[in-house]
Amino acid sequence: MSSLFERLKSDAAADWQAYVRHPFVLGLGDGTLPKASFQHYLVQDYLFLIEFARAYAIGVYKAPNPQEMRKASEGMHSILNETNLHLKLCAEWGLSREAVEKTKEARATVAYTRFVQEAGLRGDMLDLVVALSPCVVGYAEIGTALAASGTGLDGENPYTAWIREYEGEGFQSVARASLEQIDRLAALSLTEARYPRLLEIFRQATRLEADFWQMGLTIAD
Template sequence: MTTFERLKAATPASWRAYTDHDFVRQMGDGSLSQDAFRHYLVQDYLFLIHFARAYALAVYKGRNLADMRAAAAGISAILDVEMKLHLKLCGEWGLSPEEIEAAPEARATMAYTRFVLDTGLRGDLLDLHVALSPCIIGYAEIGMALVNVAGGVDEKNPYAVWIKEYSGTEYQEIAEAARANLDRLAADSLTEARFPKLAVIFDQATRLEADFWQMGLDRAL
């Protein structure tokens, strides 16, 4: 079993609440309120900015040049690629860059992103990557689950672009690299005595992901 599979198996209820959330189901069948999706997109932009900061922390926490280069590539993937794609998607949903940048940060966004940063600051690189893993790998699982509903994406579904993005080969490979990276770090620094502490971090991050979906549904700030 991979380290990621072990962590998931240790926290099954939280994992289900995250990956099977109403927001996800409603994206899958196309019934999600478009205003809820816009609210989510704006908050996800703010989320990604802090995510880039978490990768910067991973550079700092790197134990060697290979760790530092991998984290630096993560920063660049977000700042140079992901943010542009995100702004394009926001534009297609009628959201301007000015509107997005002026948006207040929701409490669920603050809670999740600062939790990840705090976990990384207090702990080592493995703690930080465990806190990041529900986010990176979870979206890949959700993308695949949604694409498998009804045997493929319905082009009439307003959320088809989102589903295709996360079920696509490129994102699936990013998630696979994250799974392998967790195993590599675990081989060096995971003891059986430490596992329950990592499972707590994983569970907290997973519950904060579910709260992020709920924030979108409720359009909460």
């Protein structure tokens, strides 16, 4: 049986490619992304991750068994640890944690994070992890692709630290664990009648990811 994630990704292929090959991502890979765009994105991504940690907290409550409770708890802690890179880079630009945390959330940040939280609140844990998967698994895919691009880690790219974060084994293992969790939950509750709703959740989350890149590229509020 193929994985649920791969089926969702295949059925939303156009949206997925628009996300993982967005001009913002390509600019990270070749180092041409304007610094102001990256800085705006990174501050918003910190705020984004705080809200994603809350989504994992919803997962603890929604979990069907202790194994999935532990997995959701680990995800929450992993995300909070991920914010250390953001704060380190922001500090290099003279932005303190306090300044970052006082920044207003952009509309793209609010739209995406609240969509994911609502998916978990209205549905079950499978709905939630499907909504989370474009971020968790997508960033791992993007990190791997940019690291192999020839310019991502060439020593001249100003975004090498970001790329290393997501192509590194630490984050890659998080993504693999997420894929395994999706299939565990699918084995418990996936039906063909339910699949179209999961696909719509996945497709919408993927589009919101692309919108988040665009927010960084245009420095939209």
